[in-house]
Amino acid sequence: MDKLKFRIFKSHLLHYSVVVLAALMAVPLVAILGKVAVEGFRNLTLEFLFQPAPTTYEAVMASAAGHAIPGGISNGLVGTLLMLLMSSAISIPVGILSGVFLAEHRSTVFAKVSSYMTDILQGTPSIILGVIVYAWIVIPMKGYSAIAGSIALCIMMLPLIVRSTEEAVKMLSSSYKEAALALGGSYFRTVWKVLLPSAFGQIFTGVLLAVSRIVGETAPLMFTALGCAIVQWDVTQPMSSVPLLIWQFFNNPTLQPLLWSASLVLLVFVLLLNVSSKIVTNKWKI
Amino acid sequence: MENINNTILEIRDLCVAYTADKLSVSHVSTDIPRNQITAIMGPSGCGKSTLLRAINRMHELYRGIQVSGELLIDGQDLLKINAMRVRREVGMVFQRPNPFPTMSIADNVLAGYSLNGIRLEKSMRQSIVEQSLKSVGLWNEVKDSLTKRGTFLSGGQQQRLCIARALALKPKLILMDEPTSALDPIATTTIENLLVELKNEVSIIIVTHNMGQAKRISQKSLFMYLGELVEGGSTEQMFSDPADRRTKSYLSGNIG
Structure with a gap:
C-alpha cells in the first residue's frame, strides 16, 4: 500500500515539475518583451517612423539644447x-x-x-x-x-x-x-x-x-x-x-x-x- | 457481335508485377459487361485492387510497376492510348472519401473539367452540377450549400460527392475500390441502392471485401485468389454453385 502511495507521489511530483518548468520557459520572453517595451516606448512617436536617422551633429546639438533627439528610422x-x-x-x-x-x-x-x-x-x-x-x-x-x-x-x-x-x-x-x-x-x-x-x-x-x-x-x-x-x-x-x-x-x-x-x-x-x-x-x- | 455489344471492357492476359520476380495479378482474362455491376472479391492481398488500378493506369504514378496484356474498351487498347484520356473515360472512386479540401461542393463536381483545362459556360456548369448531384441523390441535401466546402459533409455524403465528381465527366466505366468500407451501414445501404440505379447510365466495377455486398448488388462476380482469377461468372451462379473449390471455401468462410 505504501509503495502505491509513493508511486502516486512520484507521479504528482513529475507532473508539477513539468508545469513549473514550462512556466519558467516563458520568463525570458516576457523579460525581453517587457524591457524592450518599457525602454523603447519612451522615445517612440509617430515621427520616429517617418524621419530618417539623425546625424551625430544633430543629436549633439539637440541634447545640448536640452531637446529630445530628433529623427527616426524611416x-x-x-x-x-x-x-x-x-x-x-x-x-x-x-x-x-x-x-x-x-x-x-x-x-x-x-x-x-x-x-x-x-x-x-x-x-x-x-x-x-x-x-x-x-x-x-x-x-x-x-x-x-x-x-x-x-x-x-x-x-x-x-x-x-x-x-x-x-x-x-x-x-x-x-x-x-x-x-x-x-x-x-x-x-x-x-x-x-x-x-x-x-x-x-x-x-x-x-x-x-x-x-x-x-x-x-x-x-x-x-x-x-x-x-x-x-x-x-x-x-x-x-x-x-x-x-x-x-x-x-x-x-x-x-x-x-x-x-x-x-x-x-x-x-x-x-x-x-x-x-x-x-x-x-x-x-x-x- | 451481340457479345461485343454487351461487353464494355475486355481484359486479356493482364499481368501486374510490383517486383520483377512476382506477379501480383497473373494472366487475368475476362469480360466486363456493359451497364451492369461487376464485383471483384477475394481475400486481402489477392490482387483485386491491383487489377482495378491497372484499368485506369494508376500504376504509372509509381516507379517500377510492370503492367502487360490488353484492356480493350470499344476495341481500343487502354494500355496503348494516352493515360489522361483513359482516365477521363474510366472514372474512379476510392476507399476513403476524398473530396478536394479546398474546393466547394460545386467545384468538386466540376473538378474533372477544371483539371482537364476545359472551360464551361455558367449555364453549362450549373446543369452539370445539378445533374451529377441529382444522380447521386445529393442534390436535395446540398442544393443550398453548393459554395460550402465539400469536407463539411458527412462521410457518406462525401463519398456520394466523389461519385458525382466521377460521373460529371460522363465516363464509360467507373472503378470503385471498396467504396463503402469506411462508411457506416446506413450510408453503405444508400450507396448500394445508388449503384444499382446508376448501372443504367454507366458500367461499374466494384472491388469489395464484403461478400454480402457483392451478392446484393452485382450481376457478375470475379473471385481472385493469390493474384489469379479463380472464377468469374454470374453472381447468382457463383453464390449458389461455385465451380472451384477455392471459391466455395471462400464463400463458406473457410479462407480469407
Missing part, C-alpha cells in the same frame, strides 16, 4: 521593406517550386542530395553568406547596394521556404493527388489546382516565418547593403535597414537613446509576423 524601414520585397520575389517562387519537386520525387537520388544541401545551406552562418555575396556581387559591381543585400537575404530565405513547402506537400494525403489524376488531370494542373491550394496554409506560414527570420539579420547586410543615412529608393545604391540602424545606434553614444525604440519596432514587426502565421495555419487548416 531610412531603415524603407530599406528593410524594399530588400524584403526583392528577396521574397525570388525566394518564394523558387522555394515553393523546389519544395514541391523535393516532396514529389523524394525517393530519387537527386532529390535526396538537394534536400541534404538545403539543410546545409540552412545551417550556414549568415555572416559567411555576407562575405560570399560581398565577393560575388559587391566587388564585381564595384560598390555596396541593396541588390547585394537582397541576394544575401534571398539565400537565407530559400532553404526555409523549400523545407516548409516540402513538409507541407509531403503531409498531404496521396489520395488527393490520385483523385485528381484519376479524373484525367495533367500533372501540372494537379499540382496547381489541388496540391498547392491544399498545402497553401502551411506554405504561407512557412513564408511568413522565413520573412520573420531574416528581417532581423544584420551580419550579411553589413557586407552588402552597408547602410545609408538618407531614405534611399535606388536599389543599386547602399541602403539601410532597421537592424543595421540598431547596430549604428549602439555604436554611437549620442544616438543610443534611439536604440530601444528601433528594437521595439523590429520586435513588434517580428511578433506580428509570428502571430499572423499562427492565424493563417488555423484558418487554412484542411
Whole structure:
C-alpha cells in the first residue's frame, strides 16, 4: 500500500515539475518583451517612423539644447521593406517550386542530395553568406547596394521556404493527388489546382516565418547593403535597414537613446509576423 | 457481335508485377459487361485492387510497376492510348472519401473539367452540377450549400460527392475500390441502392471485401485468389454453385 502511495507521489511530483518548468520557459520572453517595451516606448512617436536617422551633429546639438533627439528610422524601414520585397520575389517562387519537386520525387537520388544541401545551406552562418555575396556581387559591381543585400537575404530565405513547402506537400494525403489524376488531370494542373491550394496554409506560414527570420539579420547586410543615412529608393545604391540602424545606434553614444525604440519596432514587426502565421495555419487548416 | 455489344471492357492476359520476380495479378482474362455491376472479391492481398488500378493506369504514378496484356474498351487498347484520356473515360472512386479540401461542393463536381483545362459556360456548369448531384441523390441535401466546402459533409455524403465528381465527366466505366468500407451501414445501404440505379447510365466495377455486398448488388462476380482469377461468372451462379473449390471455401468462410 505504501509503495502505491509513493508511486502516486512520484507521479504528482513529475507532473508539477513539468508545469513549473514550462512556466519558467516563458520568463525570458516576457523579460525581453517587457524591457524592450518599457525602454523603447519612451522615445517612440509617430515621427520616429517617418524621419530618417539623425546625424551625430544633430543629436549633439539637440541634447545640448536640452531637446529630445530628433529623427527616426524611416531610412531603415524603407530599406528593410524594399530588400524584403526583392528577396521574397525570388525566394518564394523558387522555394515553393523546389519544395514541391523535393516532396514529389523524394525517393530519387537527386532529390535526396538537394534536400541534404538545403539543410546545409540552412545551417550556414549568415555572416559567411555576407562575405560570399560581398565577393560575388559587391566587388564585381564595384560598390555596396541593396541588390547585394537582397541576394544575401534571398539565400537565407530559400532553404526555409523549400523545407516548409516540402513538409507541407509531403503531409498531404496521396489520395488527393490520385483523385485528381484519376479524373484525367495533367500533372501540372494537379499540382496547381489541388496540391498547392491544399498545402497553401502551411506554405504561407512557412513564408511568413522565413520573412520573420531574416528581417532581423544584420551580419550579411553589413557586407552588402552597408547602410545609408538618407531614405534611399535606388536599389543599386547602399541602403539601410532597421537592424543595421540598431547596430549604428549602439555604436554611437549620442544616438543610443534611439536604440530601444528601433528594437521595439523590429520586435513588434517580428511578433506580428509570428502571430499572423499562427492565424493563417488555423484558418487554412484542411 | 451481340457479345461485343454487351461487353464494355475486355481484359486479356493482364499481368501486374510490383517486383520483377512476382506477379501480383497473373494472366487475368475476362469480360466486363456493359451497364451492369461487376464485383471483384477475394481475400486481402489477392490482387483485386491491383487489377482495378491497372484499368485506369494508376500504376504509372509509381516507379517500377510492370503492367502487360490488353484492356480493350470499344476495341481500343487502354494500355496503348494516352493515360489522361483513359482516365477521363474510366472514372474512379476510392476507399476513403476524398473530396478536394479546398474546393466547394460545386467545384468538386466540376473538378474533372477544371483539371482537364476545359472551360464551361455558367449555364453549362450549373446543369452539370445539378445533374451529377441529382444522380447521386445529393442534390436535395446540398442544393443550398453548393459554395460550402465539400469536407463539411458527412462521410457518406462525401463519398456520394466523389461519385458525382466521377460521373460529371460522363465516363464509360467507373472503378470503385471498396467504396463503402469506411462508411457506416446506413450510408453503405444508400450507396448500394445508388449503384444499382446508376448501372443504367454507366458500367461499374466494384472491388469489395464484403461478400454480402457483392451478392446484393452485382450481376457478375470475379473471385481472385493469390493474384489469379479463380472464377468469374454470374453472381447468382457463383453464390449458389461455385465451380472451384477455392471459391466455395471462400464463400463458406473457410479462407480469407
